[in-house]
Amino acid sequence: MRTPPMKIVVLSGGVGGARFLSGLLAAKAPDDEITVIGNTADDIWLFGMRVCPDLDTVMYTLGNGIDPERRWGRTDETWNAKEELGAYGEETWFGLGDRDLATHLIRTKLLHEGVGLAEITARLCERWQPGVRLLPMTEQEVETHIGVDGADGIDTIHFQEYWIRLGAKVPVRELEFRGAEAAKAGPGVIDAIHGADLVILPPSNPIVSIGAILSVDEVAEAVRTTKAPVVGVSPIIGTAAVRGMADQLLEGLGIEISAGAVARHLGARSTGGVLDAWLVDTSDEAAVVSIEEAGIRAKAVPLYMNDDATTAQLARDTLAFA
Ligand code: GDP
Ligand code: CA
Numbered sequence: 001m002r003t004p005p006m007k008i009v010v011l012s013g014g015v016g017g018a019r020f021l022s023g024l025l026a027a028k029a030p031d032d033e034i035t036v037i038g039n040t041a042d043d044i045w046l047f048g049m050r051v052c053p054d055l056d057t058v059m060y061t062l063g064n065g066i067d068p069e070r071r072w073g074r075t076d077e078t079w080n081a082k083e084e085l086g087a088y089g090e091e092t093w094f095g096l097g098d099r100d101l102a103t104h105l106i107r108t109k110l111l112h113e114g115v116g117l118a119e120i121t122a123r124l125c126e127r128w129q130p131g132v133r134l135l136p137m138t139e140q141e142v143e144t145h146i147g148v149d150g151a152d153g154i155d156t157i158h159f160q161e162y163w164i165r166l167g168a169k170v171p172v173r174e175l176e177f178r179g180a181e182a183a184k185a186g187p188g189v190i191d192a193i194h195g196a197d198l199v200i201l202p203p204s205n206p207i208v209s210i211g212a213i214l215s216v217d218e219v220a221e222a223v224r225t226t227k228a229p230v231v232g233v234s235p236i237i238g239t240a241a242v243r244g245m246a247d248q249l250l251e252g253l254g255i256e257i258s259a260g261a262v263a264r265h266l267g268a269r270s271t272g273g274v275l276d277a278w279l280v281d282t283s284d285e286a287a288v289v290s291i292e293e294a295g296i297r298a299k300a301v302p303l304y305m306n307d308d309a310t311t312a313q314l315a316r317d318t319l320a321f322a
Contacts (some may be wrong), residue, residue: 005031009196009228010132013039013209014054015071015244016235018061020202023311025062025131027319034132035192037219039204040117041137041144041177041212044160046094047085049104050111053160054209055121055136056103063128074099093165118187135192137213140183144208147174159208168245172252175207177215185218193222198322201232201274203303205246206262207253214274224269229276231322232266233314234259237281237303260287268295277321279303279314297321 008028010021017036024034039054053072060066060074067073077097086092096104103124110120117136125134144159148170156176162168193199204210210232214220223230236259241247247257255265259280267273277297280287284300291298299321305311 003029005029005033006197007033007035007192007195008198008200009035009037009192010200010202011037011039011137011204011210011213011223012054012058012202013204013212014042014057015061016242017054017202017204017209018058018066019071019305019311020200020204020233020315021058021062021132023305023308023313023315024200024202024318026308026312027315035188035196036132036134037137037186037189037192037213038121038134039137039209039212041142041180041208041215042159043141043143044094044158046096046104047090049101049108051094051096051104052107052117052121052136055134056100058132058134059121059125059128059130062130062132063125065128073097091165094160095164116187133188133192135188136186137189137219138183138186138216140179142177142179142183142212142215144212145176145178146172147176149173163245168248172249175249175253177212180212180215181217183216185216185222189219190222193219193226193228196226196228198319199223199226199228199230200318200322201230201266203233203235203242203305205241205244205249206235206265207246207249207255210266220274223274224272229322230269230274231277231279231318232263232275233279233318234262234281234284234303236262238283242304258287259284260291263291263296263298264294270295279318279321 043052117139146162147154263278266275275296281303282300288298301317
């Protein structure tokens with residue numbers, strides 16, 4: 001028996017979301033269409049260029065251009081420009097590879113010509129053919145800023161400075177999605193969410209990826225009101241983020257580091273949140289009952305995306321649960 005093609009919308013950050021998406025592409029039926037709403041609140045101006053790390057991670061990962069070890073940036077990358085910048089005494093904490101630079105230069109050139117970020121992303125994707133429609137969450141500038149302890153009071157720094165230059169090693173005192181209040185959903189975003197048969201929140205950072213996308217009111221409202229079920233996959237297994245440094249952020253915001261606490265933070269749609277269902281790892285099976293008590297359907301399946309097979313299986317489990 002054939003089921004009709006599904007329209008699947010995925011709200012994605014960078015590495016975790018992109019990895020899940022690679023599994024979803026393997027798991028979906030041939031005619032199913034995937035639209036990705038990409039986080040742009042990690043974006044930053046560097047040396048006059050607009051850099052969009054999460055959009056690029058999704059595009060390069062699904063387009064087979066990603067460095068497989070680092071999981072961000074390009075394969076066969078060289079760092080000559082970065083070294084030269086350092087020789088001029090410029091700060092080089094942000095990894096700008098020579099190949100990667102071409103993407104940022106084209107994006108910036110088109111922005112200066114007045115082309116919108118959605119159209120620019122579509123043009124970049126013509127080369128990479130990621131197999132999904134990749135839409136920026138907004139075309140306005142929204143940037144995550146983090147308040148950290150300064151010499152006298154709180155210093156507010158760009159998320160990338162906190163994450164990369166400081167290695168997320170200092171306590172988070174405040175978090176702001178700067179520009180979110182005035183931001184509109186990007187072209188196509190609201191129609192995609194309302195037209196979806198299924199909305200997935202992949203195992204992306206719940207605060208600075210999923211939370212950032214939902215900081216655009218129109219987007220959050222669409223997720224809250226779409227007729228499609230909304231299913232999330234926990235990025236937390238046990239008491240830690242699987243990879244990366246999401247734990248420090250959760251801690252700083254006073255959210256317990258557990259799959260259940262993140263589910264309750266995102267909230268049940270029946271109580272004004274964004275989730276109908278939440279997948280936790282088999283090792284977190286004990287959390288299922290309390291998540292369901294919060295009005296969110298929950299199930300335990302293996303959540304480690306160790307290789308292509310486990311990643312595709314997680315995507316199949318997500319589709320089956322939905
Ligand atoms: P970023 O923008 O590059 O930080 O990437 P995302 O926000 O999309 O994803 C980061 C999250 O992915 C982290 O919080 C990790 O806990 C999560 N993650 C990474 N690998 C895995 C995995 O194998 N399984 C699960 N469940 N989560 C993962
Ligand atoms: Ca990111």
